[in-house]
Amino acid sequence: MSTVQFLAEGAATPADFVAARQQMAFTLGFHIVLASIGIGLPALTLLAEWRSLRTGDRVYAELARRWMKAAGVLFAVGAVSGTVLSFEMGTLWPGFMDKYGQVFGGAFALEGIAFFIEAIFMGIYLYGWDRLSPRAHFLTGIPVVVAGILSATFVVTVNSWMNQPRGFNLVNGQVTDVSPLKAMLNPATPTEATHLILASLMVCGFLVASVYAVALLRDARAGRVDRYHRLGFAIPFTLGAVCAPLQVIVGDFASRFVASHQPAKFAAMEGIEHTQAGVPFKFATIEIPNMLSLMVKFDAHATLRGMDSIPADARPPAEVVKTSFEIMITLGMFLLALAAWWGFAWFVRRRALGRAGRLATRVDLPWKPWFLRLALTAGGAAILAMEAGWTTTEVGRQPWIVYGVMRTTEAVNPSSNLRYGLYAVLAVYAVLAAATISVLRRIRRRPDAGTPQSGPVPVGSAR
């Protein structure tokens, strides 16, 4: 089987091509949520453990244990859903791997190493709970977080490379002069990696907070105050809230980068049909003249490229890109607003606590039921925003799998019946998702005895 064959044949049928894309999108969309939690939950655990070491407060320690137990389960599911992705790289996109596997392979090698370090330290952290000194135990958690962020970054360099391919030359269609480092350090990497890591911290923070928002609302109805629930909400929600404004800034950089480097994607995102000067900003029914030009180029009369400047066979499906981009922006703003309120309410509470004759309404401002009800939706909103952003960047790159260099149709597995693979994956993942949620619910209910033996530990067979 030669390279040329992939280039010439493409998919067996259009339906198989669509199935391959849907399968990749679905499994990646599934994995991305688990991977986000895999980055965020150890960070939350460490935050709680750090507070517990500093204050000696047992509630923090209890939260840390519960979160790490959930992190262990989700890590295991994430590990297998990640393994599926590495299979799919070959079973779905062999043309891509055939030609460019060596260019970005180095990044995956680094990712594999970082992932393994993460797994090993997760094991040490879990088994070391009662076997190491509290300080040493806390320190063993740090490599889990660092390696998690590193491994995510290495993976994202591959995606940013697909958007901005660098580090190789094409001579008569053959890949030469490969530099794995230049491929990884392509110009899209800084914004894309930062954007995704902030997104994953937001997803995890808001999602965990959502779980405790449910408990807090129940407490409020019963007239209870439960410190465990309050801290379980406050720590993750604060993490998400701190990341939200940073994400808006990084997102702004990212969109300006796309405008200058991938005009087709940008035109799709903003729905610019014709190349023009002084482009208005449109959102839903609002239209502000010249605003988009001003936002992107800092010049109200700047020219932005429209879809009409892109050859017809190199245009992404504009509607999907635009809609998903708008969903991401809307939800991002919603989360930013919640974050701002949380910061404000906390500020008011701190000031009120400092005074004599504390005003109960001010002290309790962060725990207002209307806010908790909104915060309850923040986890889902963050996940949806992340998936929408992912859709924006992936669909916006189409019809290219490697921007400007290789079309997705050239990369796909030419075998027929790929769609049955999609059906099988959908069925297995539906069961997997249901089972994961049911197990997590049980972990939440069960009083945690805190024995590491009953908890998960990632390590090979003990032989």
Added chain:
Amino acid sequence: MSYADVALGLIVLGLSAYLLFGGADFGAGLWHLFARRRTDREVIEHAMGPLWEANHVWLIFVMVMTWTAFPPIFASVMTEHWVPLSLAALGIVARGSTFVFAKAVPDHHVRYGVVFGVSSLLTPFCFGAVATAITTGDGTWLSPAGLYGGALTTALCAYLAAVYLIWDARRLADADAALRFRGYALLSGIVVGVLALPGAALIDVRSPLIIVSAVAGLVSLVLVARHRLLAVRATGALAVVSVLWGAVERAGLDLDAAAAQDTVLQFVFFALGIGALVLVPSMIWLFVLFQRSTEADAH
């Protein structure tokens, strides 16, 4: 020796580790499926201990190495065998997740047990079938050679697991359980021998490794019978892994034409070297902690 040879060497090493460690995990899942007694199942669960199946790291290593070092080979193998390889991947999903679920919520064990066992059978079968199809260079996983290779690989996994588990059974349960696993080891050892030798002749493997495998297998049977439980781990592993090496030799891979550029391979080797400096000491630390905790459990 070229960089490509080093890369191939690393891939074979990774495959060997996956067969020996991951294979034993699959085999343990198989025995779990067929074990009638609760004690036996408990021994298996305990011996596997962990929640995440870290031994799949070897598989991921092999895949990343293959697509980085020999991209066209990876692409053509994955295209040609996408069906069994996708099934194997789904088997890994089912196994890995049911395993962790059972550990996390022990009271809902039974529900996950069957899925765990069946996927433990499916995945090594698919891998073995694909490996045999690649080795012989013709046919698919459902050809006679593929089916044979799948069955042989599954049996090898079962054999390895049984050999390893005798020791665990004695450590974690009682003499009776150890005796039962000894029986499983003898039985599966004989089955594997009966499967492997004529098969090797049929698919035309002519290598001194066959003799190595056969001798190591026979010695293992004797060692099992004589309760030399630590020595048999080494000879059993040798008997199994030499089957893989024989298959690699039979495949007669000449990969130089498919190899990635030297800059790529240098980068990967360098990364692996640096990674090993961190990985090896931390793995030893984890292993010590784990051993201490299982020993504490057993008492």
